[in-house]
Amino acid sequence: GSRQDWTSLVKFLEREGLMPTVVFSFSKKKCEEIANMLRTLDLNTAVERNTAHAFTIQTMARLSPKDASLPQVLATCEMVKRGIGVHHGGLLPILKEMVEILFSRNLIKVLFATETFAMGVNMPARAVVFNSIRKHDGSKFRVLEPGEYTQMAGRAGRRGLDKVGTVIMCCFGDEPPPQLVLRQMLTGSSTKLQSQFRLTYNMIMNLLRVEDMTVEGMIKRSFSEFATQRALTNNDYPKLLKRGMKALSKLDKQFGENEDSRIGGCEDIEEYFHTSSALLSLNKEALFYLIGCAGPLGGGSLVTGRIIFVTAARKKGFVNAPAIIVKAPVVSSGNANDASSIHLVCMVLCSKGYTKPINDTQNKVKEGTLNFIGESKNRYYEIKQIDLDEVLFVTSVKHKIDTSKLYSESSGKKTLNTFGNAKPVRKVNDFGSFAGMKPLGKKGGKEIGNLGGDEDQLVDQAVGYLKDAEKNERSLQVVDLSECTKGARQGDEAFQFNALFKSIVERVNILRSFRSHNASNLFDNFVAVERKETLRRDIETLRHLLSNESLQLFPDFLQRKRLLKTLNYIDDNDTVCVKGRVACEVNTCEEIIVTEMIFEGILNELEPAEIVAVLSALIFQEKTTDSELDSELPERLRSACERIKKIAMNLGELQSNHGIQLVAKDYCENSLKFGLVHVVYEWAKGIPFKSICELTLVQEGSIVRTITRLDELCREVRNCSRIVGNPILYRKMEEASVAIKRDIVFASSLYLT
16 A cells, blocks of 8 residues: 555544554565654654653663664654554564553554564454455465464454454455455364474484383374374274284184185185285276276276176175176276276176075166176176276186176166175175174075076176186186287386286286185185184284374384484484484574584684574574675684585485485575574674674564574583583683673563563
């Protein structure tokens, strides 16, 4: 808005009795600009002006004459007398306190503030004005979240004084925000809490030094693991694990006792099961890749009429059963990336000893639809929906057959996955891993009549194909899946897929070499192995959930611990070494950079003023245009800065090599910012604050905040020098701390005195 816009707005607020008002702007510079536009306005009465003037005199009495003449101090004092104030992070701390106190006493009628004023400081107003509803969050501009808007707008309305609070959004000639945007901002749900818990090297080493708490225990107590740990407690997983292990022990015992029944064909059933499981997994991966790059038909591998072999023992009652595809896979756009959502429909040949169930459910199934069971040539067959992870392998045999007469979708509706309610078609001792643990029986029912007419001949033909495939299974070739990808994708993915296909062929040959492959009692033994191996897998999953390895930050912890061992901060027994004890003293900035600086002796060669100047690069975090080192600085100081930059780069590369997710250059740039090196150096040399402000564009408040935190870092480095036994550095750090603790930077708080 222009000067005229803001002047009109303030006069409107005064006329309508809506003061005191907080105007939120998401830029420090903008707050200053708007406040300076209102130099001609005086919102205080003579009495209020005198009261505000008296308080500013009391505040300035705490400063030296030179500090009291700072441009920011003079501008702020003149502004508050007229009932206008500014509050942001670039303001000197003592000026921020003065503005807050005057605002709470109703001596500031209009306050221009950034978002931080709404956080933590209890300063209600009668009205709140938004200069904009868009803010920069560090990476991009976006509209305020509902929680952010509520936090700031909630300042409008003083308890016990105002019946309502007024919120105004400024447009100043621009188009107002769209109604949908405003509705979302005003009434949208609050932002979900996200854990900001992060492991630091300091935290890891401090926890390794104590016995009462481990790093894993600290991670479990963090908010990021709260939901997981609560679920583990509520679901009583430890007891469930105990029950599962007991059941597994019983199954293993029963399996061992039945060893005699496996003599004569199924002695190697366990190896056969594991090979089948691996083959099912490989085919799922290969077919999913084919469907993704060559279309739903998998480059021709899954066309109707193709002979495949399927295995789904406990789920559907098939082990190495021949099947003919009667409906190719259908891939929906919403589930293209989910292999479990891709299905094909097949006519599956039942085993020779199959007994057809007789129940009401089967009686209602229409001929030629899903789950239909028919008979032809003295063998039963089923129309089944097959998942990708149930395809054992795809053969090169393909028959030309009218599959539309073999299968039709019931009632004209889309085929759904009906296995959730399907009954087993043969006696399969289904086993719930942890719940109930009771075998499921089968029910009797009525027989289904055969198809008639020409369709009978078509069914006989299809069953004949399946019986031939069953008889000649060992001689059937696996379809060359690598040929199906021609013209689709090339490069590394194609190379990896070719290797995957070779693995499938090898596993098929291995599977056929087992004695169990053609054993008459294969199914029953396969089900027994699958039951106990499924339970064993579930137990391992539970163990993992209950172990430290399931913690989200556990891999990061292991990577950081390996790095600490590489740098000799801890030994092989996780005992903290001298370097680790030094790093434990540093909490203000990157502890490993400071530790490496101390052990490389960089600080030993510098004077106290140069030391604090170098350390300021670790404290100052704002982006500036003058981040390059000034040529006026001593050569020794510039050399030290280059050396710590090299240390940071080396540490960044080392962390990246240990698997920690960061880029060495970004780590160096984020850890070190040299924008205030010259400023801090001159301050430590005794130059007045007014003079050092002329050396940089950084605002006064940011300079004070950096120097204040720098004093804390000086004390930490002093303690580090005591641990390593360096009395010279110890004395230098004491001198450096004294050099920067003076004048306006360490002025006493108005709230305390």
